[in-house]
Amino acid sequence: MTLKVNLSITVIILVLSGGCTFRTGGQNSAENTNSNVAANAAAEPAGTPSGGGGESAAITAANVVADLYKRHDAKKSPFFQTKDRGIVDKFFTKRLGDLIWKDANNSTGEVGAIDGDPLYNAQDTDIKNFAVGTANINGDTATVPVTFTNYDAKQTVTFTLKQIGTAWKIDDIGYGGGDSLMKWLRETYSDKPSPPVASNGEFEGKYQVGETTCLVKPVKMAFEIKWAKGTGTEMFFYKDANVFESEEDKSGGRNEFRFDDENYNSGTFVRADGKTLAVSRAK
Incomplete structure (x- = not known):
C-alpha cells in the first residue's frame, strides 16, 4: 500500500514537473521568435536605399547633361x-x-549667334561612340566631359x-580652343558700348x-566683316x-557693298542671290 502511494506521488510529481518544463520551453521559443521579427523589422529600413537621397552630386550633374542630349536628339531641344x-x-x-532665349527670338527665320548644333559643335552630324563622362565636382561647380x-x-x-539651390544648371558649353557657347552669345549680344563711328571717307566701323x-x-589689303547675326567673319576686297x-x-557668287560716293556713308548691299538691302553708316 505504501509502495503504491509513493509510486503515485512520484508519477504525479513527474507529470507536473514535465508540464512545467514544456510550458516554460514554449514561452521562451515564442519570445525568441518575436524578438527576431522585431529585430528584422527594425533593421530593414537601414538596408533599403532612401528615395531621392542616395544620388551623389557627380551623378546628378552628369544626368542633367545626359537628359539634355536625350531631349535634343528626340527633337525636343530647348534650343x-x-x-x-x-x-x-x-x-x-x-x-x-x-x-539662348534672346538668340532664338531675335533670329527667327535667320541664322543667329548659334549657327550650328551647340551640343555637337557642328552643322552636320553623324554621331558615333557617344559617352557622357564622370562629373568633376569643385564646390558649387561641376564639369562634365562628353565625348x-x-x-x-x-x-x-x-x-x-x-x-543653384538643390539643382544643377548648365552655365556654359566649352568646345576647346577658347570657344564656348557663352562666348558666342556674348559676342553677339554684348552690352558693351558700340565702337566709335569712323570718319567719312573710310570703309570701317559699324x-x-x-x-x-x-x-x-x-585688315591689310582687305576688310573683315563681322555680322551681328552669325559667329564667323567675311572678307571683302576693294x-x-x-x-x-x-x-x-x-x-x-559674291556679296557686294555698293556705296553712293567715296565717303562710304550710304549705299546698297547686293547679296550673291541678287537681293538688295539698304546700307547706312550707323550712329
Missing part, C-alpha cells in the same frame, strides 16, 4: 524654339538661359554646371544693313570705284 521658356530654364542658369565621334573626327565637349548690322575692320566685294561663296 531654336520660342514656345516654352521653361524648357530653357530647366537646364540652364539664368544668365545663359537669357541669352563622341562625328564623321570619324573624335571630339570632346565640356559642360560647366552651377549648383553699318546698318537691312535689319541687321555689321562691323567693318580694315573692287572699283565705291564697290567692295566678298570672296566667292560655294556657288561662285
